[in-house]
Amino acid sequence: MSIGEELTEKLAYKISFYIPLGDFKIPVPHSVVVTWGVMAFLVIVSIIFTRKMKIVPGKRQAFIEFCIEKLYNIFYDILGERGKRYIPYLLTVLLYLGISNMLGLFGIAPPTKDLNTTAGLALMSIILIQYAGIHQRGVGGWLKHFGHPIAMMAPMNILELIIRPLSLCMRLFGNILGAYIIMELVHIVAPAVVPLAAGAYFDIFDALLQAYVFCFLTSLFIQESIMDDD
Amino acid sequence: MLTLNMSAFWIVFNIIILFILLRIFLFKPVMGIIEKRQKLIQGQLDDAENKNKEAGELKSRYEESLKSAKEESFQIVNEAKERAQVQYAHIIEKANDDAAQIVQQANKAAEADREQMMRSAQAELAEVALAAASKVLGNSVDAEANRNMLDQFLAEKGSDK
Numbered sequence: 001m002s003i004g005e006e007l008t009e010k011l012a013y014k015i016s017f018y019i020p021l022g023d024f025k026i027p028v029p030h031s032v033v034v035t036w037g038v039m040a041f042l043v044i045v046s047i048i049f050t051r052k053m054k055i056v057p058g059k060r061q062a063f064i065e066f067c068i069e070k071l072y073n074i075f076y077d078i079l080g081e082r083g084k085r086y087i088p089y090l091l092t093v094l095l096y097l098g099i100s101n102m103l104g105l106f107g108i109a110p111p112t113k114d115l116n117t118t119a120g121l122a123l124m125s126i127i128l129i130q131y132a133g134i135h136q137r138g139v140g141g142w143l144k145h146f147g148h149p150i151a152m153m154a155p156m157n158i159l160e161l162i163i164r165p166l167s168l169c170m171r172l173f174g175n176i177l178g179a180y181i182i183m184e185l186v187h188i189v190a191p192a193v194v195p196l197a198a199g200a201y202f203d204i205f206d207a208l209l210q211a212y213v214f215c216f217l218t219s220l221f222i223q224e225s226i227m228d229d230d
Numbered sequence: 231m232l233t234l235n236m237s238a239f240w241i242v243f244n245i246i247i248l249f250i251l252l253r254i255f256l257f258k259p260v261m262g263i264i265e266k267r268q269k270l271i272q273g274q275l276d277d278a279e280n281k282n283k284e285a286g287e288l289k290s291r292y293e294e295s296l297k298s299a300k301e302e303s304f305q306i307v308n309e310a311k312e313r314a315q316v317q318y319a320h321i322i323e324k325a326n327d328d329a330a331q332i333v334q335q336a337n338k339a340a341e342a343d344r345e346q347m348m349r350s351a352q353a354e355l356a357e358v359a360l361a362a363a364s365k366v367l368g369n370s371v372d373a374e375a376n377r378n379m380l381d382q383f384l385a386e387k388g389s390d391k
Contacts, residue, residue, distance in 0.1 A: 013233040032240040039248045046256035053263040055270060061263070068260045088257045092249040111241075115234050120241030 003188055010184050011177075013114065031114035038099045038111070078219045082226050086132060086219070093121065094215040101176055101207030104183055105199055110207075112176040115169070122169035125218040126161065133225035145225070164221060168214060175210045179203065356380050 016033045018025040049064040057065060071094065075087045100117075103110045111117045134142045146157045179202035186198050359380050 027237060029237050029240070032237065032244065035241065035244050039244060039251070042248065043251045043255055046252060050256060050259040053259050055263070055267050057263075064256075065260055065264060068256070069264065072261075088253055089249055091257065092252050093245065095252070096245065096248060115232055116238040117241045119234055120238040121245065123238065124242055124245060 003185070006188060007181065007184060010109070011113075011181070029114060029116065030109065031111035031117050034103065034108060034111045035096075035100070035117070038096060038103070042095055042099065075215070075219050078216070079223050079226075082136065083132065083219070083222055086128065086222055089128065090215045090219055093124075093218070094211055097121075097172070097211035097214055098208055101211055102203055104180055104207070105203040110176050110180065112172055112210075113180045115173050118169045118173040118176075121172070121214070122165035125168055125214075125221070126165040129164070129218070129221045129225050130161075132222045136226040168217060172210055172214050175206060179206050352384060356384060359384075 014030040015027045016030050017028050019028060049060060053061055068091070071091055072087055075090050076084055079086060097112065100111050130142070133145060137145060147154045148157070183195065183199060183202055186195050356377065360376055363376060363380075
């Protein structure tokens with residue numbers, strides 16, 4: 001098997017199994033199964049860390065409190081008091097992406113290398129951004145906001161409805177897929193020490209950075225849609 | 231590799247489930263405990279402040295009452311002093327009066343004694359003189375007449391003195 005064939009096989013879009021629903025069969029892709037694993041991991045870790053919470057925290061509780069508070073404050077600084085209701089969602093996505101992107105480290109294909117995953121996330125982001133705008137300004141104010149700062153900008157602002165989720169989706173997908181391809185190539189070409197160094201960059205640094213960028217941009221767009229016009 | 235299909239909705243569904251689960255198991259407990267702690271600490275701080283304020287009030291009240299007690303004691307001492315002064319003056323006056331009265335009485339008694347003595351001395355002297363004269367003149371002298379004469383004499387002498 002040549003390198004090209006090996007790589008193509010690794011990158012193929014795989015369906016793990018089908019859920020039968022009468023005549024119709026729902027395909028469950030590999031990325032969804034991995035996502036379930038990530039979800040289970042996050043929930044179990046959460047339960048372990050938040051068991052028996054006390055006013056005076058132990059080491060375990062202090063650690064989780066510190067982490068959550070730090071992450072919370074990152075988004076709070078961007079969104080402020082008005083947008084703090086969206087922070088738990090952003091934290092959820094951040095934790096999910098952070099864990100998912102790093103899965104390459106354990107030889108599991110990250111679910112974010114599946115375009116469907118990032119597209120779904122970007123879709124949710126743009127819906128949330130528009131919802132935040134409607135929630136803050138009302139439907140009229142939200143519609144009027146498309147003509148902001150001047151009416152001539154309306155086509156651009158409407159285009160942004162497509163451009164923003166597309167860029168979010170493609171940036172994440174491209175980065176993770178690229179990192180995955182490079183890591184697979186490195187594994188094939190030099191399986192000994194090199195994957196360690198390369199993995200530190202692609203599977204840890206870039207993975208966390210992309211998770212952060214995705215959530216950071218989403219929160220920035222939300223902030224933009226809820227801030228005052230002046 | 232670049233497959234976009236309906237399975238994009240899987241992630242929407244999954245993220246919503248994950249969001250709900252993390253809300254229940256992570257965000258709510260952590261945020262809840264942080265909020266609870268904040269409230270507790272805030273409550274304790276407020277409590278401490280209240281107690282401080284109360285203590286300050288109590289202190290100022292005690293100080294005031296101490297001051298008033300001091301003033302009162304001062305006043306009481308002053309009053310006592312004044313009263314003592316008055317009593318003292320009164321006693322001295324009374325003593326002076328008494329002494330004066332006693333002296334007066336003594337004087338009066340002495341005067342009376344002296345007069346008495348004088349009178350008895352006069353009477354005795356008259357008798358002695360009469361006896362001497364009757365000795366000289368014999369018993370012929372009229373006792374009544376002589377006595378009168380002598381009294382007159384004595385009275386003259388007495389007034390001369």
